[in-house]
Amino acid sequence: MLTVIKSFWKIGTLLVVSALLTSCDKWVNDTKLPDNTIDESQLSGIDMLGKIDKGNYVYGPVIAGVWRAGATSASDLLVASGAIADEITSTAVPNSPFYKELDEDKLSPDNTSLFSTWSNVQNYRARAEDAIRIAEQLNPGEADQQKVKQAALVNARLHAGYAWLLMADYFSVSSTNKVVYADNKAVSHQEAYAKAQAYWEQAIPQASDAKKRMLHSLLAKLGIHTGNYALAAQHIGSSFGTAENFSFLNTVGTVSNGFFSALSINSRDAAVDPTLVSTLITTADKARNPVVKAAKGHWSLTLFKERDPLLVSDYDEMQLIRAELVARGLLSGNATDLVNSVILKYDASGASNKPATPALTLQDITAIRRIYLSWKGTRLIDLRRFGIDGDLNPGFTKRKWQWIGVPEIETQK
Template sequence: MSIKIKDIWKAGFVCMAVLSFSSCDKWVNDTKLPDNTIDESQLNNIAMLGRIEKGAYVYGPVIAGVWRAGATSASDLLVASGAIVDEIVPTAVPNSPFYKELDEDKLTPDNTSLFSVWSNVQNYRARAEDAIANAESLNPTDEDGIKIKQAALVNARLHAGYAWLLMADYFSVSNTSHSVYADHKEVSHQEAYTKAQTYWQQALPAASDTEKRLLHALLTKLGIHTGNYPLAVQHINQSFTATENFSFLNTVGTVSNGFFNALNINSRDAAVDPSLVAASKTIADKARVPVVKAAKGHWSLTLFKERDPLLVSDFDEMQLIRAELVVRGLIPGNAVELVNSVISKYDASGASNYTPSTTLTLNDIVVVRRIFLSWRGTRIIDLRRFKIDGDVNPGFTQRKWQWIGIPEIETQF
């Protein structure tokens, strides 16, 4: 992700974007880099966590590596979740079985296609928690060193929390045993979500104002994902402002936007689910889910360019969460105006908006979220929490696996 507010966030691999109009225009230069083989003493050097340049914190290789691990993990999981639900289907004759296996509910723990997906999120979690341990082990006394440690801890805790959220949102030992494995222990989804919440709350006191809004937005998202609506209410009004978001920017080598890889016009394996295309009825809907027919007859997505950021959350999501909280009677406000503030971005004429006299229901919120939060990994959460079916084979509520199954090797202690 990238940000231009005082150039606080800068990294050579992935940057945190909190302003939609900004870009990563400065990279990590002259930062101390580890040797090809490094020992613990090198990892525990403050330069590995970053440096202060013109008063601003610049990622060191340890923190930049955590960002990159997050980009890889999120790309894998947000795309995979789209194939579990009603966003992505396999093409008629896919070259790879990955999307077909997901669509057909073949998410057994010995499914080799999913090993790397699980491995990447575990790597992300471990790297973030190692970075926390590294930072906590250091006791700098100079002003810059203290700033570096503080900023590195904010970053590492941000990512450790997001890694735990990803694990609980997308993986489970089974549909009946809602848990994951970490460090040779079985951890319930609730415990994993609690770890995410704890990390983000620990990061808040030392965070900048911009970072605080990001953390409040993630805590709001956590409240929605877990049905802990008081948590969402507590944090929603301190979350993103209108130009802010949380995304991973693809900047290195052959790394590109995961949905572009899966669904662009030249892709052979995956396509946009026809039911999502059919559900996109208004001008705004079609602008949010722009598709084109590929030569083989399936729908391809034209929303993303190859290097577009992988968006996790933004102000639009916060507006739709506000609308849901209003419909639930938990906060005051006008749900129609909140929803229309998102829709109108895609149709300035207002023709796609709900009329002011509309009384929105939770079913309406589900419909709006399906379109305007598509390609972010939220649909699988909504299908589970609202206990509704999706147009998937064999139907989401009837699936043997409503989470991604964890590889059997993880059960072998």
């Protein structure tokens, strides 16, 4: 399948460009439109990467297509990760067997949803890396075009790095054979994480101040996910400001927030795990994770509307990373104050706050992350990096699938 990924990318680009031109010219803000018949030279032109409008960079169809591919891929994987962990469980009669198989640790290697999820993340990676290739080959002479090249490279590297992070975080041939496949080659998790780090570090020098903070935040997140806590400590000081985040908008075409599609009151694909519901004790806990009983008796999530952004990371996560680094002795500060800065957003009275003593332990912070970083794909990471079983049966450390299995066809020569 991946031997034809470049062709798939070209075909996909034509489809995305067509969709953008017919339904959302406003989003790409009247960048140059290609002819009805698009050839390779048009896709490789500077106008496909974007333009400068009133001093600001505006995505062209190629970069907008990368963002859309990322939205699809992240929606798939963040929801699926909750089914491997203890955030999402099966309903009695699910529409999608994918979440049920993940929940029950019986993932079938020929599940069609598995193929789709794998293909979407490969499409995302290929689009981002092809956008890098296009931008690097251009040598524009005009000042605005040089700015477009620079901004396109920052965006493409941001997404190429995130695609590699998604692959390493959520896919593996098995729990013992920790590899993924790209361009028909086996790539270890360590190599995939290194690719993500390299792309983000390459993007930082030319990024805007806001994008710099996003990239530093993702590098801090990478440090936590990989157990490289020194890397997290290195970047946490330059991470998101209070109102900043990395998210995917769901306002184009028919894309919906992935958790809304799977867990809303009118969906029967999956349900909020009752064990998570049982941990919601305080006012803040319940405000962060609003749930309601569906007619069939399972718990549904009311946190997201259909078109709400898919939130990947934000300032709250950075505060909890700071708290963990303090608990690990890698950062000065007060871990309880950092945690309470997040909790206060959901209960301004302070009644839900953690007490000043005793000092928070790593075990405490893990439980706090479960509640206040829910629906961001971090619970699976925490179960794996801490080697804990969570509220799973069998326990997480005893499960066959601790990642999403790579489709069997990809592992065959």
